[in-house]
Structure formats: structure tokens, C-alpha cells
Amino acid sequence: MAATIRDVARLAGVSPSTVSRAISLPGMVNATTRARVTAAVEQLGYEPNRAARGLITGRTGTIGLVVPDLANPFFASITKGVQARARQHDVAVFVADTDEDPAAEAGLVRALSKQVDGIVLCSPRATDDELTAIAQDTTVVLVNRTAEGILGITYDNEDGMRQAVAHLVALGHRRIAWVGGPATSWSTQHRGLGLRNAVEELRARLVPVGNFAPTYEGGMAAADQVLATRATAVVAYNDLVAIGLLARLHARGISVPGDLSVVGVDDITMSRMARPALTTVRLPKQEAGRIAVELLLAMLDDPESSVGTQGTLHGELIVRDSTGPAPYNRKVP
Amino acid sequence: MAATIRDVARLAGVSPSTVSRAISLPGMVNATTRARVTAAVEQLGYEPNRAARGLITGRTGTIGLVVPDLANPFFASITKGVQARARQHDVAVFVADTDEDPAAEAGLVRALSKQVDGIVLCSPRATDDELTAIAQDTTVVLVNRTAEGILGITYDNEDGMRQAVAHLVALGHRRIAWVGGPATSWSTQHRGLGLRNAVEELRARLVPVGNFAPTYEGGMAAADQVLATRATAVVAYNDLVAIGLLARLHARGISVPGDLSVVGVDDITMSRMARPALTTVRLPKQEAGRIAVELLLAMLDDPESSVGTQGTLHGELIVRDSTGPAPYNRKVP
DNA sequence: GTCGAGTCTGCAATCGGTTGCAGGTCGTGT
DNA sequence: ACACGACCTGCAACCGATTGCAGACTCGAC
Numbered sequence: 001m002a003a004t005i006r007d008v009a010r011l012a013g014v015s016p017s018t019v020s021r022a023i024s025l026p027g028m029v030n031a032t033t034r035a036r037v038t039a040a041v042e043q044l045g046y047e048p049n050r051a052a053r054g055l056i057t058g059r060t061g062t063i064g065l066v067v068p069d070l071a072n073p074f075f076a077s078i079t080k081g082v083q084a085r086a087r088q089h090d091v092a093v094f095v096a097d098t099d100e101d102p103a104a105e106a107g108l109v110r111a112l113s114k115q116v117d118g119i120v121l122c123s124p125r126a127t128d129d130e131l132t133a134i135a136q137d138t139t140v141v142l143v144n145r146t147a148e149g150i151l152g153i154t155y156d157n158e159d160g161m162r163q164a165v166a167h168l169v170a171l172g173h174r175r176i177a178w179v180g181g182p183a184t185s186w187s188t189q190h191r192g193l194g195l196r197n198a199v200e201e202l203r204a205r206l207v208p209v210g211n212f213a214p215t216y217e218g219g220m221a222a223a224d225q226v227l228a229t230r231a232t233a234v235v236a237y238n239d240l241v242a243i244g245l246l247a248r249l250h251a252r253g254i255s256v257p258g259d260l261s262v263v264g265v266d267d268i269t270m271s272r273m274a275r276p277a278l279t280t281v282r283l284p285k286q287e288a289g290r291i292a293v294e295l296l297l298a299m300l301d302d303p304e305s306s307v308g309t310q311g312t313l314h315g316e317l318i319v320r321d322s323t324g325p326a327p328y329n330r331k332v333p
Numbered sequence: 334m335a336a337t338i339r340d341v342a343r344l345a346g347v348s349p350s351t352v353s354r355a356i357s358l359p360g361m362v363n364a365t366t367r368a369r370v371t372a373a374v375e376q377l378g379y380e381p382n383r384a385a386r387g388l389i390t391g392r393t394g395t396i397g398l399v400v401p402d403l404a405n406p407f408f409a410s411i412t413k414g415v416q417a418r419a420r421q422h423d424v425a426v427f428v429a430d431t432d433e434d435p436a437a438e439a440g441l442v443r444a445l446s447k448q449v450d451g452i453v454l455c456s457p458r459a460t461d462d463e464l465t466a467i468a469q470d471t472t473v474v475l476v477n478r479t480a481e482g483i484l485g486i487t488y489d490n491e492d493g494m495r496q497a498v499a500h501l502v503a504l505g506h507r508r509i510a511w512v513g514g515p516a517t518s519w520s521t522q523h524r525g526l527g528l529r530n531a532v533e534e535l536r537a538r539l540v541p542v543g544n545f546a547p548t549y550e551g552g553m554a555a556a557d558q559v560l561a562t563r564a565t566a567v568v569a570y571n572d573l574v575a576i577g578l579l580a581r582l583h584a585r586g587i588s589v590p591g592d593l594s595v596v597g598v599d600d601i602t603m604s605r606m607a608r609p610a611l612t613t614v615r616l617p618k619q620e621a622g623r624i625a626v627e628l629l630l631a632m633l634d635d636p637e638s639s640v641g642t643q644g645t646l647h648g649e650l651i652v653r654d655s656t657g658p659a660p661y662n663r664k665v666p
Numbered sequence: 667g668t669c670g671a672g673t674c675t676g677c678a679a680t681c682g683g684t685t686g687c688a689g690g691t692c693g694t695g696t
Numbered sequence: 697a698c699a700c701g702a703c704c705t706g707c708a709a710c711c712g713a714t715t716g717c718a719g720a721c722t723c724g725a726c
Binding site for chain 2: 684
Binding site: 004005006016017020021024048049050051052053054055056057 | 713715
């Protein structure tokens with residue numbers, strides 16, 4: 001059906017090898033024959049068959065992306081970034097959704113690894129050991145977490161949390177609640193750490209209220225416990241949780257930010273549509289996806305380079321309407 | 334590096350052809366040799382190289398998915414459905430995001446079509462002619478729209494709109510505004526049509542307020558025009574638009590559903606988190622993705638069958654808090 | 667005139683599977 | 697004992713590209 005390299009060769013009056021070289025090593029062939037070849041390519045609308053090329057070169061020109069949940073806007077944005085940058089490099093992206101099932105993940109990665117040159121992996125829950133096992137026989141770039149000896153791109157959670165705390169302290173808050181995500185999640189650990197450092201530095205108190213699902217429901221579940229802490233502000237694991245908090249607080253008749261200020265993390269689309277619009281630490285999600293692709297492709301080009309081994313992106317506090325001055329009557333010295 | 338069919342053959346003491354058949358045509362090989370082969374496969378962790386197989390069979394075992402915007406929760410859900418069902422069939426999915434640029438689309442599809450067996454295409458804006466041109470040389474399944482002679486899966490918009498109108502009429506609404514999406518969009522046209530039929534049948538009035546971007550901003554922009562119609566209820570093109578309406582109405586001090594009832598379409602995750610929680614026509618999005626894959630694979634297996642040529646899915650009205658009885662003082666005879 | 671260097675170009679092997687065809691073995695019927 | 701079919705298995709060609717190697721040709725220098 002489609003034109004093969006032989007068709008092009010015949011039309012151009014050269015051998016297939018010459019066509020191949022004219023395309024991938026233009027310097028090696030005479031300018032006039034190269035012109036004949038490109039004309040023939042043009043005329044037939046020839047595109048090299050990737051499977052055939054991959055067979056001999058061992059490279060498929062394809063990368064895999066594994067995410068916990070495509071419907072989660074955070075991962076959707078990362079996917080978008082990965083996809084856009086990969087296309088610029090003429091690399092196709094296989095997308096796989098593990099449906100939040102860390103157990104399925106390893107199998108999926110293994111299956112995928114046979115078909116791709118490398119994998120971009122968003123795996124907040126997997127253990128370091130699982131990840132190093134995976135990275136053994138596949139080139140992997142981690143997004144939003146680190147693991148010993150594996151390439152990755154992460155956010156500077158410590159700095160992001162410092163920005164949030166500084167904002168709250170400036171508003172007069174001294175007692176700040178923290179709604180963590182899953183205890184095993186890399187982000188939960190680092191955000192908690194950053195928060196502890198920041199409150200210490202800025203002379204405030206941090207009141208952790210435990211670990212919750214990183215979802216709207218998780219936020220709803222956490223809200224009453226947050227109120228019980230008598231904190232005047234709360235930092236949520238992510239925006240989904242913060243929006244859940246907002247909903248339950250509204251139902252309880254608590255005014256945000258009048259009685260309680262709420263800060264999220266991520267800045268998903270939904271956040272500016274929340275009521276009140278959510279103050280949050282914006283994480284450059286598409287950028288993370290783009291950089292992950294760059295790291296992966298660089299690693300594939302030159303496995304020795306261990307390029308940078310690790311990228312870090314900074315968050316940016318976006319102040320909206322869910323944070324305000326601490327209420328006098330609840331302030332705690 | 335990885336085991337080849339020859340390694341397996343050597344270990345099992347048979348020829349590569351026998352290994353190949355033991356895997357893909359088990360009935361053709363003797364049970365005992367088949368056992369030896371599968372044991373060897375197991376031991377070596379052998380997986381057939383897809384590129385090599387694709388070269389000879391002409392099938393890549395891969396499908397493409399083209400969507401306007403992965404960050405749009407509607408398309409994210411469809412992607413999720415496609416991806417899940419494809420995996421069940423051991424088919425990989427290339428995902429491409431056109432970034433809402435219909436012009437880029439044709440090129441993308443063409444590039445993709447060389448690498449996949451078929452394509453699932455979400456293309457609300459493309460013209461019928463463009464689509465038929467694309468379907469000329471690639472197997473395509475359309476999602477959420479139809480085009481002459483092309484396989485597709487759509488929603489029964491007429492029925493969905495009838496449900497919404499019936500609900501509103503039962504609440505006493507007689508004058509219903511309609512905020513349309515992009516004029517060229519297939520869904521806008523069919524929803525508008527369904528709405529006109531429904532109001533006629535149910536003895537209400539429909540007041541179209543024009544075409545807006547299918548976004549939160551689109552809804553914000555439409556809100557004041559909706560109020561000017563003196564309608565007591567409004568149906569929005571989709572949930573994003575409805576949520577935009579909600580935001581602007583709140584800013585204007587309009588009570589929903591006290592003064593005005595709002596209905597969306599899609600039921601994206603965000604909708605139940607809106608304030609008030611949004612009444613909407615739920616479209617089974619993942620289901621659409623799954624069915625699209627089934628249609629595509631069936632078509633690829635037997636191109637003659639023209640299987641069904643068209644699937645239709647029904648929406649379901651989800652009543653939440655954004656709809657209520659029509660206010661007496663605004664009711665119009 | 668010969669030689670050497672430099673520059674293309676073609677031959678043929680190769681990647682890892684699949685499949686048409688031929689051949690071998692075995693059992694059964696006559 | 698022979699023929700025949702059924703059932704398996706192996707040989708070898710093939711899919712469409714890439715690439716090491718060698719041959720051809722040009723040009724300049726000695």
C-alpha cells in the first residue's frame with residue numbers, strides 16, 4: 001500500500017541504501033542524487049516504516065508515560081507537557097493509566113518497556129526498591145519524586161511550603177494546620193518537612209491533622225478535624241483536598257477566609273473556579289512533563305552522561321480569595 | 334539483550350517456527366511440545382518483539398487517539414476509557430493532543446496514521462469534508478460526532494436535552510435560556526435541536542443567547558445575557574460553561590437556584606464540587622472511549638463488516654442543587 | 667602513465683519474527 | 697503389506713529498513 005524505500009529508489013534511479021542515506025545522513029550523498037531522492041520521496045509521499053527501522057536500529061522512537069490517573073487534572077497536565085515536547089522530537093508517546101493501583105504498575109511498566117525506548121513514570125506510591133528494580137532494565141525518568149540513582153524531575157516542596165507559610169504568617173496566622181496526603185507519598189513527606197522548617201523559621205506553630213486521601217472526599221473528611229485544632233489557617237496536601245475542605249467548611253457555616261484561611265498546592269484549573277477562589281502554590285506541571293522528556297531523551301542519546309540526574313522546578317504562590325487576615329478572637333499567641 | 338524467538342527455540346529444542354506457532358496458533362502444535370515451548374518462554378521471560386511482528390503482519394498492535402485538549406476533563410475521561418479497553422485487548426495507545434488547533438489536526442492524524450492500525454478521533458470542530466478525507470486512507474472511529482460513512486460513537490443529545498427540559502418544566506420553569514458552544518460544533522447543533530424539540534413538546538419557550546467558548550470564561554461571558562432574557566432557568570452547553578455562569582451569577586448577587594436554575598451537560602468531576610453542586614446531564618465518557626476501541630478493533634478485524642457503523646450512548650440527568658422551583662415573580666406565561 | 671586519496675554508491679547481511687510449502691511420522695483401513 | 701490421510705514440524709522466503717564493506721570513479725600529483 002504505502003510506498004517503500006525500494007519504490008523511492010526505483011523512481012530516483014538509485015539503490016535503497018542511497019535513499020536511506022540521503023534521508024538520515026545527507027552529508028554522505030552527492031547533492032544532485034540527494035535532490036533526485038528527495039524529489040522521489042516527495043512525489044510518493046514516502047515515510048520510512050518505523051517498525052522496520054526500529055528492528056535494525058533497536059530504537060522504536062517511542063516513549064511510555066505511566067500515570068496513576070488520567071482524570072486527575074494534575075496528571076492530565078503532566079501528560080499534556082510530555083506529549084507536546086515528545087512531538088517536537090518526533091517521538092510518539094504511549095500513555096498508560098494504572099487506575100491508582102500501585103500493584104498493577106510494575107507489570108504495566110514491564111510490558112511497556114519492551115515496546116518503548118524509555119519511560120516517564122509518575123509513581124507517588126511505589127517504594128524506592130520497586131523503582132530501582134524497574135530502572136534496572138529500562139531507562140526511566142521519575143516525575144515528582146526521587147529515588148536513589150534514578151533520573152528525575154521534582155518540585156522544590158520546601159520552598160513552596162515556605163512561600164505559603166510566609167504568606168499566612170504575614171496575615172497574622174500563628175497556628176497552622178496541615179492536612180497530609182497518603183503517608184507513603186513522597187510529596188506528603190517533603191511538604192510536611194518543608195512546612196516544619198518554615199514554621200520554625202517564621203515562629204509559628206504547625207498542627208498536623210493526619211493523612212487523608214488526596215481527593216475531594218479526603219478534604220471533606222479532614223475539615224472537622226482541622227476545625228478542632230483551633231488553627232486559623234490550613235495548608236492542604238493539594239488543591240483537590242483544599243476544595244473538599246472548602247465544601248465541608250461551608251456546610252459547617254465556617255467563613256473562608258473570615259474564620260479560617262485555606263491554602264492548596266498544585267493550582268489545577270478547578271482552583272480558580274472554587275468559591276472562594278483558592279490560594280495555592282502553583283506547580284509548573286506541563287513544564288515538568290517537558291523536562292522529563294528532555295531528560296529521558298538525553299539519557300537515551302548518551303547513557304553515560306547521567307545528565308544532571310535530577311531537575312528541580314520551583315512553585316509559585318498564587319494568592320486568591322481563600323486566605324485573609326487571621327481573626328482576632330481565634331489568634332493564639 | 335532481550336530473549337529472541339531463536340533463544341526460546343534452542344532452549345525448547347524446536348525450530349523458531351514452532352515457537353511462533355505455539356504462541357499464536359496453539360491448536361497447531363502438539364500438546365507436549367507446546368508445553369516445552371511455554372516452559373522455555375517462561376524461563377527466559379520472552380516477549381515477542383512487536384516491531385518484528387508488525388513488519389510481517391502489517392499490524393502494529395497500536396491505535397492512536399487524537400483529542401483537542403487532554404487537560405479538559407471531558408477528554409481526559411474519554412482517554413481513560415480508550416486506554417483501559419485497549420489494554421484489555423493488548424493494544425497500545427498513542428495519545429496526541431492537538432491543543433485545540435483544528436488546523437494541526439489533519440497533519441497530526443496523517444503522521445500518526447503511519448504508525449498505528451487505526452485512530453480514535455475526537456474532533457468537534459473539523460468539517461465533514463476534512464474528516465472524510467482523513468478516513469480515506471486510515472481506519473477512523475469518531476467520538477461525539479458523526480460524519481457520512483465514518484464509524485462513530487455519539488451521545489443521544491436529543492434525549493439528554495429532553496430530560497433536562499422535562500425536569501425544569503416540572504419545576505415550573507417555562508422560559509428557558511440556552512447558552513450554546515461554538516457554532517460549528519456538532520454537539521452545539523444537536524443539543525440546540527434537542528432543546529427546541531423538547532420545549533415545543535413540553536409547551537415551554539426556548540431563548541437562545543448565542544454561542545460562547547466551551548469554557549469557564551465562556552460561561553462568565555454569557556451570564557449577564559442570560560439574566561437579560563428574563564428566563565428562570567438556563568441550560569449550558571457543558572459543565573464548564575455552567576460553572577462559569579454560576580460564578581458570574583454569584584458575583585451579581587443572583588441566587589441559584591432561588592432566582593435562576595442552571596443545568597450543565599457532561600458531569601465532569603468538578604460539577605459535584607461546584608457551589609451549588611451542579612445539576613447536569615451525565616454523559617458516560619469512559620464508556621464512549623471503550624466502545625470506540627471496540628468499534629475500531631472490530632473494523633480492523635473485518636473491514637467489510639462495517640459493524641453497526643454507529644453507536645449511541647444515552648445520558649442521564651443528575652439532579653443536584655443548582656435547579657429548583659421557578660420563582661413566582663419571574664415566571665412568564 | 668601510475669598511484670593514491672577522496673568521494674560516492676551498491677551489494678548483501680541483518681534485525682526478529684511469520685507463514686506457505688514440503689516432508690516426516692503415525693495410525694488406520696483394506 | 698500398502699496406501700492414504702491426519703497431524704506436526706522444519707526450511708526458507710519475506711516484511712522494510714540500516715549499515716559494514718568493497719568497488720567505481722574522479723581528480724591531482726609525481
